[in-house]
Amino acid sequence: MSVLEKNIIAPTTSIIEDTRPDMLVCKDIAKIYPTPKGDYTVLSDLQLTVKKGEFISVIGHSGCGKSTLLTMIAGLNDISKGSVYVDGDEVRGAGPDRAVVFQSPSLFPWMTALQNVMIGVKQVFPHATKKQKQDICKYYLDKVGLGNDFNKRASELSQGMQQRVGIARAFALKPKVLLLDEPFGMLDSLTRGELQDVLLEVWQKEQITAIMITHDVDESIFLADRVIMMTSGPFAKIGDELTIPFERPRNRVDILEHPDYYHYRGYLMDFLNH
Numbered sequence: 001m002s003v004l005e006k007n008i009i010a011p012t013t014s015i016i017e018d019t020r021p022d023m024l025v026c027k028d029i030a031k032i033y034p035t036p037k038g039d040y041t042v043l044s045d046l047q048l049t050v051k052k053g054e055f056i057s058v059i060g061h062s063g064c065g066k067s068t069l070l071t072m073i074a075g076l077n078d079i080s081k082g083s084v085y086v087d088g089d090e091v092r093g094a095g096p097d098r099a100v101v102f103q104s105p106s107l108f109p110w111m112t113a114l115q116n117v118m119i120g121v122k123q124v125f126p127h128a129t130k131k132q133k134q135d136i137c138k139y140y141l142d143k144v145g146l147g148n149d150f151n152k153r154a155s156e157l158s159q160g161m162q163q164r165v166g167i168a169r170a171f172a173l174k175p176k177v178l179l180l181d182e183p184f185g186m187l188d189s190l191t192r193g194e195l196q197d198v199l200l201e202v203w204q205k206e207q208i209t210a211i212m213i214t215h216d217v218d219e220s221i222f223l224a225d226r227v228i229m230m231t232s233g234p235f236a237k238i239g240d241e242l243t244i245p246f247e248r249p250r251n252r253v254d255i256l257e258h259p260d261y262y263h264y265r266g267y268l269m270d271f272l273n274h
């Protein structure tokens with residue numbers, strides 16, 4: 001039984017019309033994987049619109065198709081039906097307007113933190129001078145707390161530090177849309193909290209549209225303007241959504257102590273439990 005069928009009322013939030021332009025539009029998209037047993041329709045008739053500068057998190061049961069959705073938006077996975085638009089342009093493959101941060105940052109271990117960030121920067125800003133490119137890399141590495149580690153090899157960095165490089169690398173590309181697929185899933189809770197703060201700080205400064213998949217309901221509330229809840233597959237779609245109206249910049253302690261916090265949390269948990 002769905003949350004709506006159970007008549008659990010969505011937490012009320014003041015409805016203020018969001019006048020920002022649409023940055024990402026997924027229109028009637030479907031994903032059908034061919035399998036030895038026949039076609040498997042993971043997603044079907046999925047509609048999603050994300051405003052410029054909005055941060056949304058996506059939750060749903062394991063296997064419902066969250067990564068499939070994200071990789072389709074990234075242009076790394078063919079769209080079986082429908083279309084994805086970024087800033088009005090139809091997605092027809094990967095492009096520099098979208099940067100992805102995966103659970104594992106996949107750095108080149110023999111390269112330094114700076115060299116790893118530089119690879120993408122060189123591609124996206126081919127006409128910038130060497131100094132300009134270095135400044136971009138250093139700026140974002142500094143922002144994620146690696147100001148003293150530019151020249152450390154990736155193999156010498158902890159998992160948390162490597163993911164900091166992954167975040168710096170994504171922001172340094174100056175994408176229109178940042179796609180995050182459980183970026184903190186492999187980190188201990190302390191490092192996870194630290195990186196959530198780092199992500200929010202840089203995101204707030206850059207005002208990039210961000211979409212983040214997470215299995216962590218608390219993380220989804222802390223980070224997002226809106227939490228998207230996906231139904232279970234096959235034929236998964238957006239089942240519900242919840243606006244998170246907490247002021248920004250956000251402080252973890254204030255949010256946990258907010259009288260509405262457990263109402264939001266309960267609503268999301270209820271969706272996942274049914």
Ligand SMILES: Nc1ncnc2c1ncn2[C@@H]1O[C@H](COP(=O)(O)OP(=O)(O)OP(=O)(O)O)[C@@H](O)[C@H]1O
Nearest residue numbers: 033034035040042061062063064065066067068069
């Ligand atoms: N290349 C593929 N071919 C066939 N089936 C696939 C392929 N990739 C994914 N699937 C199936 O599609 C469904 C959705 O997978 P996906 O990884 O998108 O789910 P998810 O919600 O991100 O899962 P999780 O939360 O566990 O990471 C799963 O049933 C998976 O087995």
